[in-house]
Amino acid sequence: MKRLLPVVLCLALVAGCANVPLESQPVVVSGERQGQGSGDVVPEPKPDIDPLTLVRDFVGATLKPGQNNAAARAYLDEQSRANWRPSRSLTIIQDTFGTVYDPSPQPDPNTLVVNVRGIDVGTLDQNSAFVPDYTPAALKVKVRKQANGQWRIVDPPPDLYATESDFSENYTEVPVNFYSEQSATFVPDRRYVVAKPQSGLPSRVMYLLVNGPSTSLAGAVKNLLGEPVEIDTNVKSLDDGTLLVPLTGLSGVADATRNLIAAQIVLTLQYVTSARIRILADGAPLVANHPDWRSNELPAYGATLSPSQQLPGLMTVGGRVRSLLDGAPVAGPAGNGGYDVVSAAQSIDGKRLAVVERDSGRVRLRIGDLGHDLPLVGLGGTTLSRPTWRPGTGEVWTVVDQVSVARMVVNPDNQWTPLQVNATDLTQQGDITELRFSRDGARVAAVVNGQLWVASVVGSGDSVALREPRLLQPHDLRDVVDVDWLAPDMLVAVTRSTSQPVVRVTVDGQRMDAFNSSNLTPQVHGVTAAPGRPIVVADASGLWMASVLGEVWRPQNHSVKDADPFYPG
Template sequence: MKPHALRGAGGKLLVSVLCLLLLASCANVPLESQPQVVSGERQGQSSGDVVPEPPLNIDPLSLVRAFVGATLKPGQNNAASRAYLDEQSRASWRPSRSLTIIQDTFGTVYDTAPPPDPNTQVVNVRGTDIGTLDQNSAFVPDYSSALLQVKVRKQANNQWRIVDPPADLYATESDFTENYTPVPVSFYAESSATFVPDRRYVVAKPQSGLPGRVMDLLVSGPSAGLTGAVKNLLGEPIEIDTNVKSLDDGTLVVPLTGLSGVPDDIRNLIAAQIVLSLQYVTSARIRILADGAPLVPNHPDWRQNDLPAYGASLSISPQLLGLMTVGGRVRSLGDGAPVPGPAGNGAYDVVSAAQSIDGKRLAVVERNGGGVRLRIGDYGRDLAMTSLGGSSLTRPTWRPGTGELWTVVDGLSVGRMVLDQNGQWTALSVNATDLIQQGDLTELRFSRDGARVAAVIKGQLWVASVVVNGDSVSLREPRHLQPHDLEDVVDVDWVAPDAVVAVTKSPSQPVVKVTVDGQRLDAFNSSNLTPTVHGVTAATGRPIVVVDANGLWTASVLGEVWRPHSHTMKDADPFYPG
């Protein structure tokens, strides 16, 4: 009987899965409450493994439940899980390097088909599949229906044991969160000259091994969700020379090899990538070596405050307080007054707008006959009419580090506006097939590092990576976030480099924060909000601003009660630069 097939049902599942990522060590997950990654190859059970026997006379249903519950218990080569197998399977079972996470609440029932003999039973595990932890220790959401079939047989000693163990490992959401910790591993984005967090999960214990597991992830490169969107500075032939270790004075030593001929500017970026990634698992001074010598000459030891402010040009100036469109005009969030020029005085019938990150340019979508048209120009001045128009255009979004402006035309194609050498805005195409085929896009927002976009498609939340190949730009690796618990999404923005804030039509969770991989969803306090919430803007270090049936509201953290915005206006659409 084929021991596979467990895929999603309904239910809330915010956690994800991750096991067996790099090689062997992961096959048996150390226990603790912070996930991490392990390297090495999976080997056969060693003579030192202790395999405790299950309770005497355990029934088949309880046996299979206990088998799932033992997946992430400490021990070499999944010793705790092997205890529930018969002798032959204990010796031969080689589970894949993939971990499937299922909802905490799951059922074990006997298969409806009659067993081949009284001493054999097939147990069905029924529940919700939340996602998988892939070989790069990245969480991949997967909400398909779940059915895992496990064959058990009564042994000569009258004890039931599993005889056909599944090829993949399965663990519950709670067990996963207890044993793994998320780490935003950093990779470099050339177009925006900043570092992008790639959310990964590593085995939490032993805690002393966390830096080494994170370094293994760095050397292995970005996850599939960011491949092509960021650069792997630590790719071949660079590798970790010996184990990452701590000295007696607490200094963490990261020994690398394979950097011969690497220029100083790249060495500085490599140092930054390592320090930014390790900051989540150590507070120690970091000594980075290349073939025994300092990676960066005359700078052997590093702390986070030694790094330059990468991405500073992508930050919003404190003087730029944000804008809003209301009643066909663009107004300031700072004082509620109309902005200077035609965009604020009513000369344009503005539907939506976007201010560049430096505040110098403004783009507006204006009503034009029976459709809409895009205008772009200097803030406070006349805005030139562009060739881009249609029945609908999404609120424009500026691509960080490039000066480009994007918008979705009629929900079916992504327009990319580029300023040419003659000072004219030219429309170029974006290969968005992978995303568009999911349905009509009603919102599209760039992350503030430019490596990803968040999108609303048919009321659902998606993210995709931005991949550049020469002059062409593509949206790749679309991921559907929280499909069972997040519906009727109407707007989205980036609240952090690895998280978005979305607003929905739901009265119970009108505003939510979702990690970029969809592994976690948290609802903001709904107090004071009046359905339907229909707009949001957010940025790192700025209050979140939402708009409901009565006007604008602000909050900064989860659990905080929403406060009326000082310049609230009904039917406003707020937006920060970007």
């Protein structure tokens, strides 16, 4: 009997775990899509499905249309189906992932723990904003064999998990706009909302707008729809097709602010509706005598923050500043060799120039009127990053010795004073080699240890800080050497890579696309971009231009080897 007992126990264990594979192979998950609505019929999982496939299919069902995550809930046992209350956060993992049994011993052979083996690329937070990440998946799922012999999940995760493909298929990105008092324009805050039903998109987007900016922009922009403003009743389409947005809590709000609120709503909703937008405040038109709005009726906010078409841009080459239009040197010492120019930046109105000058093994900053002598401004070091002009302020920023962010502030007598920026959150990430302001002034892009970061600009006057730094595409984007703003929520970066020397990256890092690398000669070392202008990059042979992804780079008309191009700003 003593000899038979271990054999019997072993046979019982095998019987309890029959048809359970030891590990699943990594696969690309793309679940079938079902119709939308509370009446969806959600099928049970396939009969006799093994625990590894059960968990994999559970992840694939997370974003299937239906009420209350019904498709994913079908993979749970009866008790968990009734009790599961997942948070509003969504973890997004790479499409290719595997499932494997947890090596920890389980006392019950009918209860197993399955680990999801893959990479988390980011999360969709409570504000529906994407927060980039690149870490191994940490999802553990307990499954148990039911009385009917079928495996089911008994402790579903508190957050939802979905693959990149499923996320892209089921969510749509919407730039939710918030106002920047510093630059008197609107700043897009990228959010991701469930795409279907399409009729509900305006309501879902308005909810995000009223609830304020995401963490990445908190303090850098103003929420004009903050408390006590609320959505009075449902956002809905009227019989004539007009979209009704009813607000409350706006008693006593000034007319100027009401016009800004209307612009904030229209600029945001234009991405999810083409209808006229009727905005009411406590039952009356938000703006007197202007109940209905379309985007083409709004002022051109931020128009002065983009360079005029009359300013073709400049380049530094051979220690001098030259025009991108004809290659001619600019007037004054910056163009005639009076300064040994390392880098430079032209003000948005084209009237001023900031240059980093090499002098006796060190560098120093000069700022003044373009075409004239540029006075020294009392800032220098071993290195200074290429200057960048802060929109709406006339300030010039640069990074001293890759570790300290300085801002030069001018007074009415044209005297420049250096002030420090509280950039600890960013500088502690490593050495900063490039810093570039977005054209709305709410963010900076930075190259830190060869990686691309974005941070928000918070504060005014004597106190300014860089907050909420985010690392973009940490796995796929390395050896970055330069960056510029292609759009308010889009960056273009150049790298030392031969396979993807020029890339486009969303400001939240959710997506990256490579430009055509044809015609480019490694190494690409410079880039500039501006609204309505071609992107100009500098490689080992000269300057090249392109406007869209996939376009073959064409030579710039006055290409010069070793040039670094820059548009105003």
